[in-house]
Amino acid sequence: MNRFHERAVNALLTVLFWLVIGTTAGLILFIAARGIKGMSWEFVSAMPRDRGLAGGVLPAIVGTLVLTSGTALVTVPLGVLAGVYLTEYARPGPAVRLVNLAIVNLAGVPSIVYGLFGLAVFVLSLRLGPSLAAASLTLGVMTLPVVVTATREALAAVPVAYREAAYALGASRRQVILTHVLPYAKSGIVGGSLLGLSRAMGETAPILVTGVAFWLPRLPTGPASRFMALPYHLYIIATQVPGMPPARIWATALTLLGLVMALNFAAAGLRRYGKGG
Amino acid sequence: MDTGKIEIASLSCAFGSRQVLHDITLTLAGRCVTAIIGPSGSGKSTLLRCLNRMTDLVPDARVSGKIILDGTDILRREQDVVQLRQKVGMVFQKPNPFPRSVYDNVAYGPRIRGLRRRRELDRVVEEALRGAALWEEVRDRLHAPALSLSGGQQQRLCIARCLAVRPQVLLMDEPCSALDPAATAKIEDLITGLRRELTVVLVTHNLQQAARVSDHTVFLLDGELVEAGETATIFTRARDPRTDAYVTGRFG
Amino acid sequence: MDKWHKAASRFRTRRPLRGAGPAWLLEIGFAALVRLAGYLLIAAVLLIFYFLFSQARPLFGHTALWDFITGPRWLPVSEPPLFGILPFIVGSAWIVSWALALGVPLGLAVAVYLAEMAGPRVRSLAGPLLTTLAGIPSVVYGVIGLLVVAPWVARLLSLPTGLTGLTAGTVLALMIVPTVATLSEEAIRSVPEEYREAALAMGATPFQARWTVLIPAASSGIAASVLLAMGRALGETMTVLMVGGGRLVLPTGLAVPMRTMTATLAVESAYAVHRSLHYAALFAMGLVLFAITFFITLAADRLLQRAKRGVGQT
Known part of the structure; x- marks a missing residue:
């Protein structure tokens, strides 16, 4: 009787496991199959026309790429320096405990709350207005905990x-870090940062109030300009534009998913490479 | 008859292509302490692990031969290893109490066997802790986390955990190697006391310990049985020169 | 070793033995810089709190915090305005509870299966799939909910609309599966193998060893994974905005349209007039959300610390 209930539990686990795996695989294939129907060269290379009903999503793609680069510019230097502080300089004590607490909590703050923060600080108080700069800063702060943790x-x-060898040659702490430790840890840091950036790339809520625009059929011109972005574009065409053909919605979703996953898997590959070598 | 005698006949064991035990034939007397000694890599632990089929957990292990306990061959395919391990308990090198209370550790075995009645569990736990000479030290903190005990106490707790299922045989794999001398002395006293109740098989590379606590000693070298006999004989008048060389400290 | 040679030669050529002065300054400067970056993280948390609070403060002259949280009506632009966020809190509670009820068992099943039963080939298949599931942007989940799940829900339960808390919770459940699965799997894997050995040596079946020793020993880590999933579900915005239905009335069941705090913020903060009461009320809502997730992540962190200590101790 005992063994019977063991087998029943194991069977249940197996079924649930394959249910999740099957659903996931099905979901990805489904998005891909639906998205490919609406996909064309024009779709990824042309300006949108007629409220997104025709034309392409080029400005949204470019906007998303520029925004993600801007986010990287904000978050990577700060995050890496903070990570260096925590591992190389800080001695265990109240300061480090506070920083750790801060990282944990920053990682848990909902993204829409980052949006509010960005609105109050970057858009309004610092008078950046709704812009690429304000949105990049907002997403940058949001991504910080990921970069710090990866670093x-x-x-x-x-x-x-490896460190000792460098110290033994008479290198100073700064030199050891800059010329030995950081180069050695490079792939892990870059991989972790890309993972964080891939998440930032797919975010809608924080940019909703800090600078994204639905209709701006030209490419962003500078940090002060407003911009289109794929996640927001997807949100709008899926919910606000009547008569939007589903194929266009799925094609937009597939484009976004493709970009996010490319970054995501590049990150995973780099991190594995970092662990191996 | 429950004598706890173990007869081992032409036991061999290999992990993959590496032969670890070669054709060992040996009788371990019931209700005695038998020490297995030998240099590192001589197969002591493997021999011990064959006795309760922990070797089954190694995917590419092959064990052949016979081990007779209570008139049945425990190596035969139909042997229920779960039942076997209830009869043959094991204490490991590093104390490994579960990360829960002292009480729950000792009650673990009886509980997975379906014992639920509180009063009876209390009795079994107390008995086992007394058997492991730990009761007086922990009676006031039975519900404290086991990991808060000292290393020596943790090891005695592991012994109590085994005793709670009333095994006939207790296998001990270098139980004192992670402990300080005072804690070691307590465990050794305990082993001497346990002999009346059950068969103890003790792997040790501490020769003094083997001499102090065991009745019989088995000397292994490179997976082969060199000599087995009364401890006093092995340590003073070994027949085989290799045994003599080992116990007098000339190698190993 | 190649790397080392490169690094070492660079170090020799870059640093001729100059006077001690500038080198000394560089050391101090660099140390100060990294320290500043570290403290900036603390500053970020404080600043978030400060800005939410300072922007929200005007509201509390109009509506007391308690009335804000327990008020059943949200009419931000009527005259006079009413600021009660109870409908959103209840909406979040319904959606998150359903997401957890569905997602946690699935996530745990995946975790146990991966940690204990799956072979290397199944694991190498499941890993990337779970990564993908975790990486799908929430707006894409929203589209899936809108175009796929909602019509099903409407048909299955013969509802007038498929955009309900039930739909949103179902999609969220899928989103939290990878969180629960990967973190719990890690927790189960980090339980020392000796525990299993000890249990098996006492005559436990492998099944008993798994369920009576390994998984209980991983319970802090598992609980932390559930809390983190809860935090994620609570903070999730786009999915609930797109498929939750958006009705402002206090929801009395799961299968009705409803709105969460996050969805309200996403919709209204784009058009609320700066420095108006409405604007302040939205920041107050952000503050409430911040406080709730703050405590959830704090609790999860405590559990993770405990898990680490419990396993590290011998």
Whole structure:
């Protein structure tokens, strides 16, 4: 009787596991199949026409890429420096405990709350207005905890012997970090940062109030300009434009998913490479 | 008859292509302490792990031969390993109490066997803790986390955890190697006391310990049985020169 | 070793032995810079709190915090305006509870299966799929909910609209599966193998060893994964905005249109007039959300710390 209930539980687990895996695979295939129907060269290379009912999504693609680069510009230097502080300089104590607490909590703040923060600080108080700069800063702050955590993990994995060898040659702490430790940890740091950026790339809520525009059929001109972005474009055409053909919605979703996943898997590959070498 | 005697006949064991035990034939007397000694890599732990089929957990292990306990061959395919391990308990090198309370650790075995009645569990736990000479030290903190005990106490707790299922045989794999001398002395006293109740098989590379606590000693070298006999004989008048060389500290 | 040679030679050529002065300054400067970056993280948390609070403050002259949280009506631009966010809190509660009820068992099943039963080939298949599931942007989940799940829900339950809390919760459940699965799997894997050995050596079946020793030993980590999933579901915006239905009335069941705090913020903060009461009320809502998630992540972190300590101790 005992063994019977063991087998029943194991069977249930197996079924649930394959249910999740099957649903996931089905979902991806479904989006791909539906999206490819609406996909064309024009779709990814032309300006939108007629409230997105025709033409392409080029400005949204470019906007998303520029926005993500802007986010990287904000978050990577700050995040890496903070990670270096935590692993290489800080001694355990109240300051480090506070920083750790801050990282944990920043990681848990809902993205829409980052949006409010960005609205109050960057858009209004710093008078950047709704712009690429304000949105990049907002997403940058949101991505910080991911970059810091990735940096810490990568730095902690640098072998002690490697540092000691550098110190033994008379290098200073700064030199050891800049010329030995960081280069060694590079792929881990870059991989972790890309992972964070891939999440930022798919975010809609924080840019909703900090600078994204639905209808701006030209490419962004500078940090002060407003911009289109794929996630927001997708949201609008899916919910606000009557008569939008589903094929266009799925094609937009597939484009966004493709960009996010490319970054995501590049990140995973780099991190694995970092662990191997 | 429940004598706890173990007869091992031409036991061999290999992990993949590596032969670890070669054709071992040996009788372990019931209700005695038998020490298995030998240099590192001589197969002591493997021999011990064959006795309760923990070798089954290694995917590419092959065990052949016979091990007779209570008149049945425990290596035969139909042997229920779960039942076997209830009869043959095991204490590991590093104390490994579960991360829960002292009480729950000792009650673990009886509970997975379906014992639920509180009064009876209390009795079994107390008995087992007394058997492991730990009761007096923990009676006031039975519900404290087991990991808050000292290393020596944790190891005695592991012994109590085994005793709670009333095994006939207790296998001990270098149970003192992670402990300080005072804690070691307590465990050794305990082993001497346990001999009246059950068969103890003790793997150790501490020769003094083997001499102090065991009745019989088995000397293994490179997976082969070199000599087995009364501890006093092995340590003073070994027949085989290799045994003599080992116990007098000339190698290993 | 190649890397080392490169790095070492660079170090030799870049640093001829100059006077001590500028080198010393560089050291101090760099140390100060990284320290500043570290403290900036603390500043960020404080600033978020400060800005939410300062922007929200004008509201509390109009509506007390307690009335704000328990008020059943949200009429931000009527005259006089009413600011009660109870409908959104209840909406969030319905949606998150349903998402957890559905997603946590699935996530745990995946975790246990991956940690304990799956072979290497199944694991290498499941890993990337779960990564993908976790990486799908929430707006894409919203589209899936809108175009796929909602019509099903409407048909299955013969509802006038498929845009309900039930639909939103169902989509959210799928989103939290990878969170629960990967974190719980890690927790189960980090339980020392000795525990299993000890249990097996005492005559536990492998099944008993798994369920009576390994998984209980991983329980802090598992609980943390559930809390983090809850935080994620609570903060999720686009999906609930797109498929939740958006009705402002206090929801009395799961299968009705409803709105969460996050959805309200997303819709209204784009058009609320700066420095108006409405604007302040939205920041107050953000503050409430911030506080709730703050405590959830704090609790999850505590549990994770405990898990680490419990396993590390011998």
